[in-house]
Amino acid sequence: MKHCTQRKKALRLAVLAVLMGSMLSACGPTKATPAGPKETPKNTTAAKATQSNESKPKVSLEESTKAFEKAQEFEEKSNALMAARQYMKVLEEDPNYPKAQERLKVVLPAARDIIYLRTVVEKDCEKIFKRDEAILKGDPNYPQKLKECQAKKNTK
Secondary structure, eight states, X not given: OHHHHHHHHHHHHHHHHHHHXXXXXHTSOSSOOOOOSOOOOTTSHHHHHHHGGGGSOOOOHHHHHHHHHHHHHHHHTTOHHHHHHHHTTOOTTSTTHHHHHHHHHHXXXXXXXXXXXXXXXXXXXXXXXXXXHHHHTTOTTHHHHXXXXXXXXXXX
């Protein structure tokens, strides 16, 4: 019986990934567009999500560049969640930072949707929220979704 439940869960996540991929495709081009000399404002949702990474260990400029490249690869594969995680690792000193912030604005809504849908499918929603808290922080729905998760956990 447990095997059947795991297969159903895997199937739901696969369907979810396909649906989110089609939503991401509708958001615009998946390749990063050349950014002009303009700076990304510090009060944007993407900037707020990135600022929460300040408590994490510093990464090198080389690791930042690799994260940007990985993010583009994930985005090309319509994996918004992994793309968002990688874009958030790009350092401000990295020349790719403006492009990463621009693309982060595009992938964040789909990444958040994936996280919220996973909390419905998977048992430990608090663990999911904690793992991707940086992505969820700028979302106005996050506090309510977290309360629902905690209430669901308390009723079990």
